[in-house]
Amino acid sequence: MPASSDTEFGRRLTEIADRVTVALDQLIPSAQGPEADLMRAMRHAALANGKRMRPFYVIETGALFDVPERSLLRTAAALECVHTYSLVHDDLPCMDDDDYRRGQPTVHKAFDEATAVLAGDALLTLAFKILASSETHTDPVLRLKLIERLADASGAVGMVGGQMIDMLHQDTPRDINTITRMQRLKTGALISYSVESAGILGGANEGERLALQGFAHDLGLAYQISDDLLDVEGDPALVGKPLRSDESAGKTNFVTLLGVEPARERVKMLAAQARTHLAFFGDRANILLQSVDFVLDRAH
Amino acid sequence: MPASSDTEFGRRLTEIADRVTVALDQLIPSAQGPEADLMRAMRHAALANGKRMRPFYVIETGALFDVPERSLLRTAAALECVHTYSLVHDDLPCMDDDDYRRGQPTVHKAFDEATAVLAGDALLTLAFKILASSETHTDPVLRLKLIERLADASGAVGMVGGQMIDMLHQDTPRDINTITRMQRLKTGALISYSVESAGILGGANEGERLALQGFAHDLGLAYQISDDLLDVEGDPALVGKPLRSDESAGKTNFVTLLGVEPARERVKMLAAQARTHLAFFGDRANILLQSVDFVLDRAH
Numbered sequence: 001m002p003a004s005s006d007t008e009f010g011r012r013l014t015e016i017a018d019r020v021t022v023a024l025d026q027l028i029p030s031a032q033g034p035e036a037d038l039m040r041a042m043r044h045a046a047l048a049n050g051k052r053m054r055p056f057y058v059i060e061t062g063a064l065f066d067v068p069e070r071s072l073l074r075t076a077a078a079l080e081c082v083h084t085y086s087l088v089h090d091d092l093p094c095m096d097d098d099d100y101r102r103g104q105p106t107v108h109k110a111f112d113e114a115t116a117v118l119a120g121d122a123l124l125t126l127a128f129k130i131l132a133s134s135e136t137h138t139d140p141v142l143r144l145k146l147i148e149r150l151a152d153a154s155g156a157v158g159m160v161g162g163q164m165i166d167m168l169h170q171d172t173p174r175d176i177n178t179i180t181r182m183q184r185l186k187t188g189a190l191i192s193y194s195v196e197s198a199g200i201l202g203g204a205n206e207g208e209r210l211a212l213q214g215f216a217h218d219l220g221l222a223y224q225i226s227d228d229l230l231d232v233e234g235d236p237a238l239v240g241k242p243l244r245s246d247e248s249a250g251k252t253n254f255v256t257l258l259g260v261e262p263a264r265e266r267v268k269m270l271a272a273q274a275r276t277h278l279a280f281f282g283d284r285a286n287i288l289l290q291s292v293d294f295v296l297d298r299a300h
Numbered sequence: 301m302p303a304s305s306d307t308e309f310g311r312r313l314t315e316i317a318d319r320v321t322v323a324l325d326q327l328i329p330s331a332q333g334p335e336a337d338l339m340r341a342m343r344h345a346a347l348a349n350g351k352r353m354r355p356f357y358v359i360e361t362g363a364l365f366d367v368p369e370r371s372l373l374r375t376a377a378a379l380e381c382v383h384t385y386s387l388v389h390d391d392l393p394c395m396d397d398d399d400y401r402r403g404q405p406t407v408h409k410a411f412d413e414a415t416a417v418l419a420g421d422a423l424l425t426l427a428f429k430i431l432a433s434s435e436t437h438t439d440p441v442l443r444l445k446l447i448e449r450l451a452d453a454s455g456a457v458g459m460v461g462g463q464m465i466d467m468l469h470q471d472t473p474r475d476i477n478t479i480t481r482m483q484r485l486k487t488g489a490l491i492s493y494s495v496e497s498a499g500i501l502g503g504a505n506e507g508e509r510l511a512l513q514g515f516a517h518d519l520g521l522a523y524q525i526s527d528d529l530l531d532v533e534g535d536p537a538l539v540g541k542p543l544r545s546d547e548s549a550g551k552t553n554f555v556t557l558l559g560v561e562p563a564r565e566r567v568k569m570l571a572a573q574a575r576t577h578l579a580f581f582g583d584r585a586n587i588l589l590q591s592v593d594f595v596l597d598r599a600h
Contacts, residue, residue, distance in 0.1 A: 147429075168335070
């Protein structure tokens with residue numbers, strides 16, 4: 001279920017998505033020279049119509065701390081570069097072999113496999129360049145912290161490690177521990193980073209940091225389970241890919257493992273926990289609270 | 301022709317290669333968890349027996365400025381992570397489709413294609429993590445400069461852009477301008493970074509910076525042309541891959557374009573220029589000078 005533009009959350013999500021797309025358009029090098037197809041492929045992937053959930057969490061969490069707009073937008077754009085690169089590589093024939101993404105042909109279909117590998121590589125590299133620039137924040141130590149944590153969240157002990165688990169354990173039934181670790185690394189780490197990076201930019205104190213960490217943890221897991229529920233039960237037009245793609249690929253996920261109803265119950269419980277963490281910030285966290293309702297709605 | 305261990309240059313190259321391999325062994329996460337194959341693949345690629353020319357240039361250029369050992373070694377290791385990731389991705393079936401590298405099966409042969417894509421991604425990410433750490437240097441601004449320049453040298457307007465040119469223009473004869481741009485981006489940018497990063501760590505002044513830049517430019521081009529000469533004329537046991545691989549793949553390179561003798565002449569001219577730039581540093585640049593002789597020897 002897409003976010004309704006009638007709610008404040010829906011309006012903010014759309015607004016942030018538009019601004020991040022404009023920022024990415026400015027940050028990705030323009031297509032020129034004999035290598036121009038590389039930039040075209042980067043733009044094809046990054047400027048497509050994504051939900052931009054991670055940028056949303058960077059920007060709305062940053063609003064809790066009155067972080068300057070420009071810092072949040074650049075950090076959100078860097079994070080979206082990493083997320084986009086991971087999709088481009090995940091869609092490759094040797095990985096998930098997907099032909100469509102964000103309502104358009106994947107990069108290796110619109111261009112070719114070599115270009116998709118290289119466009120992903122270049123988007124990942126660009127993310128670190130964006131964060132290193134003094135335009136992202138005046139404090140060098142803070143920029144380094146953003147870079148170090150992004151590398152942790154997206155590398156071998158983060159997102160890439162999660163993707164590896166997903167690739168390695170496709171033929172054997174996966175237990176709940178393996179699935180949980182896979183999710184925590186593959187999607188959880190970057191969702192946590194979206195909230196954590198805003199806390200870094202905002203100089204969050206220890207109590208605030210822990211509340212944000214708890215929120216991101218519960219939200220990320222709820223989001224993944226709701227994704228698995230959509231895969232089984234959603235409307236393919238809204239999901240953007242064929243239904244039951246995990247099941248037909250013989251993959252175990254939270255829903256195949258727990259069953260539909262227990263999975264829904266788990267989303268509800270996690271959503272309740274996520275709200276509890278946000279209570280720490282009072283009314284200022286109103287839009288973030290609405291985003292939890294959005295995840296809950298996806299699970300129905 | 302491998303560097304002779306009888307020369308001071310040869311001894312230093314071997315010594316540096318050993319130390320960088322030890323550093324990489326410590327910096328790459330150990331293989332554990334359900335994702336352990338990812339770390340195994342990273343280690344397979346990064347700990348293999350490479351020449352470590354880029355680390356050599358970081359460390360020997362740093363010696364001109366009395367840069368602390370640890371800073372040089374970590375910077376060299378980060379650069380070698382980037383170089384290694386580029387080899388892992390370049391070797392993929394959708395790119396150069398190579399089965400052997402550094403005297404052993406390539407990552408996608410020893411593991412599989414998905415693991416090779418992911419191991420490359422994780423090595424690139426690790427490079428930025430290494431540079432961001434305070435263990436690399438105490439000065440945050442300097443670390444950010446290292447990160448920003450590495451992203452430039454290795455991204456869309458650097459190494460990845462060069463690889464894109466190599467992929468795109470395989471079927472049509474390439475002119476000397478395209479070949480030169482491809483080389484400058486694909487291999488020249490990281491060789492330049494090896495020298496530049498040491499200058500950043502050493503606080504090189506403008507004159508020193510320009511001398512290093514000129515040296516790296518001429519050296520990088522001479523090195524690439526000598527590589528193309530080896531591809532046509534070398535001993536396959538020493539080159540580590542089948543000869544005439546470019547020619548049989550229908551690729552234009554400096555040698556197919558210029559001819560063997562003019563290519564040799566160009567290497568000589570570039571080597572002479574590279575020496576001239578080093579004259580700026582006097583006797584302290586002795587080992588770097590010897591490395592120019594090594595490149596000259598490769599071209600014969």
